[in-house]
Amino acid sequence: MKKNVWKKLLLSSLIVSMSLMTLAGCGSKSSSSSSSSSTAGGTEMKGDIKVWIDTEHIAAIKSQVKKFEKANPKIHVTVKSGSSADAMKDVSKDPSKAADVFMMPHDQIGQMAEAGLLYPVGKKDVATMKKNDIQSAVDGVTYKGKVYGFPYGVESQVLYYNKSKLSAEDVTNWDTMTSKGKLGTNFGDAGANYIFAPLFLSNGDQIYGSNGENLKGTNINNDKGVQVLQWIAKQKQNSGVVQTSDAALSNLQSGKIDAFLSGPWSKSDVKKALGKNMAVAPYPTVNFGNGDTQMKAFLGVKVYGVNQQTKSPVASIALAKYLSNEATQKVEFEKNGVVPTNKTAQALPEVQKDETAKSVLQMSDANHTVVMPKLPEIISFWPPMDSLINDTYKGKIKPAQYQDKLNKFVKDTSKKAN
Incomplete structure (x- = not known):
């Protein structure tokens, strides 16, 4: 995380902490038992959804969104500029008007989950995540035994x-x-x-x-x-x-x-x-x-979170999964240097020969890093x-x-x- 962004994140955390605690009592009671896989059962994939993306990532992500929309013609995605460092603050202002899907750093998950702002990931998707992503990335999106986001990068x-x-x-x-x-x-x-x-x-x-x-x-x-x-x-x-x-x-x-x-x-x-x-x-x-x-x-984990109050949970979860899959992580590395969490993407020749990425991957094990609380x-x-x-x-x-x-x-x- 860039130094100025890190300072901004700390300040934002302090400002919104009280509002998040207030929101905690307003979160959906069903959030603790919701499951993307069960919700998706028999439900048609459709809806108009909005995603907040860090400005420097928009060009790369827009191309992936177009591919997602082509594969899911009944889903329309609006890409808006947002600040992942300010995810807590921006979503908590008015969750009903916030993006359905948004970039965020993993260390905001505790506050957002407690406030009922994040849609939990279903068991089927968690199993896939554990199979495809490195353990530290899975740990980063796990809070009190539940998973609250889709990892797409590690730093x-x-x-x-x-x-x-x-x-x-x-x-x-x-x-x-x-x-x-x-x-x-x-x-x-x-x-x-x-x-x-x-x-x-x-x-x-x-x-x-x-x-x-x-x-x-x-x-x-x-x-x-x-x-x-x-x-x-x-x-x-x-x-x-x-x-x-x-x-x-x-x-x-x-x-x-x-x-x-x-x-x-x-x-x-x-x-x-x-x-x-x-x-x-x-x-x-x-x-x-x-x-x-x-x-x-x-260790920091870059995450796509899904808004607990989204009106299109199936479509939103599908988009978050797509924007964190192996193919999109490859694009993010090529365009923005984001080090993948996906094991297959990490093994790509272009990742392995990149000296910075290789050092980050070496640092991502438990001997070198501790996942940010x-x-x-x-x-x-x-x-x-x-x-x-x-x-x-x-x-x-x-x-x-x-x-x-x-x-x-x-x-x-x-x-x-x-």
Whole structure:
């Protein structure tokens, strides 16, 4: 997720949280037992439906929509520009007037499902999804045992680096990389939470439990959590770690830094900055004091959700399935660089030979990433995590305060949303 979009998403989450909780009582009681397969039984595929698509995806998706309409002549689809990052906010304004199908990030599923805004996926389609898509993508669209969307892309942070300055071996370990080159980071700025909160997971702790749905499951206020804060504080004195924030790309081009952490959305810009010297790799290992361990990132899943209040559920579900199928994922990769969740699409030669896509796929396993938590209370997690990382890095939080700060963080982020 692009950095500015990520910030926008966090803000949107905070703004709409109260309205979503209000809407929760208004959701259809039948949603928990609805099934696309049972609904479709004996029902003709027809209807006028609307889909919200991120602007940069419209050209690619329109061609697929035309194919869908040709195969389903009694369904008419209107494609409108929308913002996947704002799905919660936009749908909750007036679900009856919102799109029938819309792009969204998986971490909004908890809030939207609790508010009765998402049409659940039927058992037959879930079985197909489990067969065709990678497990982490299925996990991303699953909330409290039910599936609430169709995954079409996966993304995580990766390591971009200048291969004329650093070797493939150098970037496998944080200490080696930062001793031989300079890594651009944002420890001291807004957005550090998204990149560096998974450090706690890297050291064996949990955030909202093993599946990201346990409100009382955050346990970073222990010795391992203290080790992470100690490690973050040390990076301020590490000459190979450079605070770059929004200047990362220009600093990469000028040679001020040799590597930085970002996602597939930065691929084109890094290519412009480094040209033939661009290289991509999974995250390095880090050492918090107990030996090298794999540095982890959050995994994000791109999803098509179906509006619980759609007047054409059969047609809407059929469209969401079509826009997340293998063929459409292939088009999305070719046109927009979206890394597929479909196993067959992932095996395509053009995907496998793409260095960024290959690194994202390596990152998508459980050893490298943790699926972003999606319970509604995640909105209370981001601001204090940013402050915890920023202030530790800047030295505003002293070592003697680490335990107390962690205790407060866990207490404050484990409260039930009102």
